[in-house]
Amino acid sequence: MIGWGASRQCTGWMLATLTAATLVVGGCASSPGGVNDPWEGMNRGVFRFNEGADRYVIEPAAKGWDFVMPDPLERAIDRFFDNVGFPVKFVNDLLQAKPVAAAQDLSRFVINTTLGVAGFFDPATEFGIEGHDEDFGQTLGYWGVPPGPYLVLPIIGPSSPRDTVGLVADSAGQVYPYFVAWWVSSAITATDLLNRRSLALDEIAAERESALDLYAAVRNAWVSYRENQVRDREEQESDRDDDLYSDPEDDDAASD
Amino acid sequence: MMISTATQRMTMLRRIESERTGAIARVGALVIAMTALSVLGPHAALAVTESEASARAVVEQTVDEVLAILSNDSVPTSERLRSIEEVVYGRFDLQAMSRMVLARNWKSFSKEQQTEYVAEFKKYLSNNYGSRIERYDQQKVDFLGARDEPRGDVVVRTKIIGGEFEGSQVDYRLRKQSEKWLVIDVVIEGISMVSNFRDQFKQVVSDGGPELLLRKLREKNAAKVALE
Numbered sequence: 001m002i003g004w005g006a007s008r009q010c011t012g013w014m015l016a017t018l019t020a021a022t023l024v025v026g027g028c029a030s031s032p033g034g035v036n037d038p039w040e041g042m043n044r045g046v047f048r049f050n051e052g053a054d055r056y057v058i059e060p061a062a063k064g065w066d067f068v069m070p071d072p073l074e075r076a077i078d079r080f081f082d083n084v085g086f087p088v089k090f091v092n093d094l095l096q097a098k099p100v101a102a103a104q105d106l107s108r109f110v111i112n113t114t115l116g117v118a119g120f121f122d123p124a125t126e127f128g129i130e131g132h133d134e135d136f137g138q139t140l141g142y143w144g145v146p147p148g149p150y151l152v153l154p155i156i157g158p159s160s161p162r163d164t165v166g167l168v169a170d171s172a173g174q175v176y177p178y179f180v181a182w183w184v185s186s187a188i189t190a191t192d193l194l195n196r197r198s199l200a201l202d203e204i205a206a207e208r209e210s211a212l213d214l215y216a217a218v219r220n221a222w223v224s225y226r227e228n229q230v231r232d233r234e235e236q237e238s239d240r241d242d243d244l245y246s247d248p249e250d251d252d253a254a255s256d
Numbered sequence: 257m258m259i260s261t262a263t264q265r266m267t268m269l270r271r272i273e274s275e276r277t278g279a280i281a282r283v284g285a286l287v288i289a290m291t292a293l294s295v296l297g298p299h300a301a302l303a304v305t306e307s308e309a310s311a312r313a314v315v316e317q318t319v320d321e322v323l324a325i326l327s328n329d330s331v332p333t334s335e336r337l338r339s340i341e342e343v344v345y346g347r348f349d350l351q352a353m354s355r356m357v358l359a360r361n362w363k364s365f366s367k368e369q370q371t372e373y374v375a376e377f378k379k380y381l382s383n384n385y386g387s388r389i390e391r392y393d394q395q396k397v398d399f400l401g402a403r404d405e406p407r408g409d410v411v412v413r414t415k416i417i418g419g420e421f422e423g424s425q426v427d428y429r430l431r432k433q434s435e436k437w438l439v440i441d442v443v444i445e446g447i448s449m450v451s452n453f454r455d456q457f458k459q460v461v462s463d464g465g466p467e468l469l470l471r472k473l474r475e476k477n478a479a480k481v482a483l484e
Contacts, residue, residue: 035455206384210380210383210384210476211456212456212457212459212460212472212476213455213456213459213460216455216456216458216459217452217456219455220447220451220452220455220456221452224446224447224451224452225446225447227446228425228445228446228447229446231446244356244441244448245356245406245407245409245429245431245440245441245450246356246359247352247355247356248355248356248358248359248360248363249352249355249362
């Protein structure tokens with residue numbers, strides 16, 4: 001997590017390597033009608049490691065944070081970081097040729113930074129201005145780059161080769177780290193992640209308790225969520241729908 | 257000389273001043289224009305089919321009823337949960353959902369296993385969603401529209417306004433069963449309940465067959481009961 005904030009120096013070669021990896025991997029390996037997870041063995045290993053790291057380090061820290069911080073403040077901090085992330089969203093709106101979204105995100109940034117006291121409040125939403133959570137992984141998806149196989153990254157969690165490239169590119173596109181020392185931006189990133197984790201304490205605990213196969217549940221949720229983000233929640237049908245809603249009791253579904 | 261310098265300085269000051277206000281006015285106009293653009297931008301006329309309208313009415317009514325129950329603080333939580341369960345059971349086709357979750361594995365279950373699985377899955381759902389439902393208090397639901405889908409299904413699209421899940425997109429898929437529209441899937445931010453459980457259960461069934469799935473569901477449900 002902390003290494004992540006400081007990793008900007010090696011962005012260049014990582015980007016190059018990962019782009020190459022996406023090109024190699026994205027083209028092949030797509031299992032029909034199911035989940036694209038040829039690296040499941042390795043992924044499950046990393047997932048287990050991440051679960052351990054979360055259980056013993058991150059979750060306890062987030063619980064401490066949650067204990068000290070009142071909920072409204074946590075949410076205000078979350079809004080603050082969301083507002084700080086404006087440059088990345090704006091650039092990706094433009095890269096996806098979405099002028100209305102770019103205009104909306106720009107007005108949100110101007111309004112929330114001023115009226116919203118540096119972004120701790122969100123008057124823009126009250127004015128009915130929609131926000132757009134675009135990132136470079138989505139930009140690549142928008143222009144037709146497939147995500148490639150499911151990939152679990154250490155500490156960072158669920159991803160794909162495409163989204164990993166996006167993550168690295170976006171971290172280079174984030175503006176504030178260029179104006180502060182590396183350890184400051186690392187601390188800022190850590191605060192952001194800790195705060196976000198503390199907002200999700202109950203959900204993650206509930207999911208851990210209820211899931212029959214947590215790995216499969218998270219994988220499905222992540223892949224669907226990203227696909228939905230790339231589609232921009234539009235009225236398009238997802239590709240998988242065809243098979244998903246056939247009732248095994250119906251005659252027309254008896255093909256299998 | 258003195259006078260002219262002073263005049264020059266005054267003129268310059270005034271110019272700087274006016275330029276500054278000009279700049280502020282320009283930025284202001286830009287922001288206003290963009291705000292107007294962003295508010296007025298996404299509006300489209302919609303033609304609604306009959307099935308879309310009736311499916312939407314079902315979701316609207318269900319959501320209204322659930323929200324009314326949730327906001328009624330005078331009733332204890334456990335009782336409110338039971339009322340919600342009643343409403344949901346009447347509007348969801350849990351049998352069809354259970355079958356679709358198993359997909360082709362459904363046929364590999366014996367009749368007894370199928371019956372037990374549906375019962376356990378139903379219990380499992382209300383355990384896991386019931387305990388979280390309180391967090392949906394204090395929110396409104398915005399109806400974004402409905403669309404026809406293959407197999408005669410209709411998807412009703414909604415967005416949550418206010419509360420902890422502000423802005424979340426929740427889609428309900430409905431199918432007509434003997435003249436009645438029933439919900440067969442809930443899709444939150446693109447994450448389909450049916451698809452998510454399907455991926456999990458597929459794993460369990462391929463690891464240990466129907467018996468393992470039934471055992472795991474029984475265990476989860478028993479653990480929940482023991483907690484209460």
